[in-house]
Amino acid sequence: MIVFRASAQAGPGELAVIEATPNPAGNVERLYLLTGDPLAGPIERLVAEDGATFPASALPEGERRVLRLMHVNDMHNHLTEMHASRGDTHRFSQIVKMVKQARADAADNEVTLFVSAGDDHTGSVFDELMGWAPDEFVADAGYRAASEAGLDIAVLGNHEFDRGAEMLKIGIDQDAAFPVLSANIHGSGFMARDTDYHCAAILEAKGLRVGVIGLTTSVDTRVGTESDPTLAVASPVDALKNLMPAVSAVSDVVVILSHCGFGAGAHQSGRAAFARRIDDGDYVLAETAGPLTDKPVILIGGHTHTTLNETGLNPDNILSGVLIAQANANGRHLGDISMSIAAANGRQGWFTNVSLRATKRRDDRLSPGDDGYEAAEKDDDYDMAFEQTVMAPMIAAIDEKMVETIADVDDPESLISTDRTIADRYIRETAIANFMNDALVHRSATFPNGTVDLALFNATGLAAGVGQGPLTFGEWFDVMPYADQVHVASITAQQLQAMLDNNAKRILRPEEADGADLTGFVQRGFLHFSSGLRYAIALGGSAAEARAVEVEVLGAPLADQMDRTFTLAINSYIQLGAFGEAWNGASISGGVPGEIASLDIRGWDYNHTGLVYRNEIIAQIREAGVVSPDTGVGLDERLRVI
Secondary structure (H helix, E strand, O other), rough: EEEEEEEOOOOOOOEEEEEEOOOOOOOOEEEEEEEEOOOOOOOOOOEEEOOOOOOOOOOOOOOOEEEEEEEEEOOOOOOOOOOOOOOOHHHHHHHHHHHHHHHHHOOOEEEEEEOOOOOOOOOOOHHHHHOHHHOOOOOOOOHHHHHHHHHOEEEEEHHHHHHHHHHHHHHHHOOOOOOOOOOOOOOOOOEEEOEEEEEEEEEEEEEEEEEEEEEEOOOOOOOOOOOOOOOEEEEEHHHHHHHHHHHHOOOEEEEEEOOOOOOOOOEOOOEEEOEEEEOOOOOHHHHHHHHOOOOOEEEEEEOOOOOOOOOOHHHHHOOOOOEEEEEEEOOOOEEEEEEEEEEOOOOOOOOOEEEEEEOOOOOOOOOOOOOOOOOOHHHOOOOOHHHHHHHHHHHHHHHHHOOOEEEEEEOOOOOHHHHHHHHHOOOOHHHHHHHHHHHHHHHHHOOOOOOEEEEEEEEHHOOOOOOOOOEEHHHHHHOOOOOOEEEEEEEEEHHHHHHHHHHHOOOHHHHOOOOOOOOEEOOOOOOEEEOEEEEEOOOOOHHHOOOEEEEEEEEHHHHOOOEEEEEEEEHHHHHHOOOHHHOOOOEEEOOOOOOOOOOOOOOOOOOEEEEEHHHHHHHHHHOEEOOHHHHOOOOOEEEEOO
8 A cells, every 4th residue: 555666756546645844733744645546546655755754654553542633614704893882803813712721731642633623714804815816915804814723634615715716825825834735625726735735644643543534525616617617526425535545555544525515316404494415425424434444434524504413423424434523613612522532443332422512602781680691702713812912803804894884874764684584584585685786786887898788696695784874894894705807698588487487496495484494594596686677576386386476677577679789798607607506407496395406507698797796885885874764775676576
């Protein structure tokens, strides 16, 4: 399995073992990165250069080590959550304190590693430090904070690519002091496997060898973009089959960092209100990995924001001898797994202790004795030195933009409040979506190719609403936190009708809404449109029968304009086919029964403007100076449900 040669160049069926520098703030003593193609076929041998060190077993047979894995997933840059009245919640600094304390308290035979299961980007105002072009880059906040916190290794999640592989590479180069992994990402024009990221690694500390394999979801990663058209995601199962025997042969324990989602096929967990498309998720990966080795295997997952083993080890989360763990999202929990491993004993005689450690939300409005006071974050709950030295400079860099007032909100009926937005977005016409889509159409007068006829936005992209009073940049960021650009499609009347008919099948129907958790994601790709489009959804007896009727476009029946072409502004997520929410020809997911095929819009005729969707909306808000009924807040029955 291990071959030493004058050159460690990997040939067919081989991976080369290259020693690298671990994160100096972490707990790894020696780091070995595996280079080569893990997708070409089974890895039959590992190659090391003559005279090189190699992770040969350093523990006498039967000698035990305690491995403690402290893990996060889907942080989405929720590092410090700023709030004007509650005060700042120091999510990541709380986690840092827990990890540092665990490492300080570790016994002589204990190794404490800190790992991330991906999606360290996209979701807070810290994203703005990354920019959209190389000359805009200030910092990769998530990776910079994780490096200083002593993160030992991470897997690439789908949202790592939201601003493009070019920007991700800059973030890795500038701010990641730890290795990032993905065995099934390939083909990027900006990021090279074996240079910018690797398929797997061996971490060694106190004689214990921990093999780590990284896997990324093939469902929701942004492939097919104009800027990086060759970026692709292969099957995580195929990559795992090829890698597992070779990695486990030189490891005492194997950790799979899976950003592929809990479950398989279509599955409901985490933030999903209905089953979402997972495909080859953690169930399949665990069942694949278990028979391929007799070593202990732990799968630390992400992507679905699932809370696993919250009250201790749940036996249902062990499949084929593989322990599956996941720690919710956004820094709400730190996963904590401890296991005792005896060298050369395989899975015999190993045991685990699994838990989640919750972080606390700040609320400075509370006083001792108030309900919730004891559960709220206090100063001694977080690492104040880390917050001051690492987070404060980044907060200062975004503070001016974040707290800047961009307009005033005058919404006397609370139509665009968070509560109303969450209640409406999947079910009916939604006021904040009306405002956004109309604002983008108005703003399109400044677009290089002129004003668009219509605009749309997806319901799952509406993460919050806004309240009365001054509106800051940060508050609007919370409304639409995802990284999207503006793409303008030129479509026929027939294509528009087909889109509306397909959209009608995605609405959350009355018989579903009563039992649904509307605060979760209903991931079926339901779309809202600007006022130039008016139509009704005839629900029929089932989703399969639902259709769009009484369609009017720009003041005239669509049926009278069948020879016309329209321009439609679309956000990146939908333009790319919406991945698991399926505007790509796959079956509509999110609990819609009957395997109803989605409309594939990826091949439409697009003008890729390069404009940032959120920035264009904010520019229009700034120009208006107020968000009110006079500037577009309202419900006008552009969508009726009959």
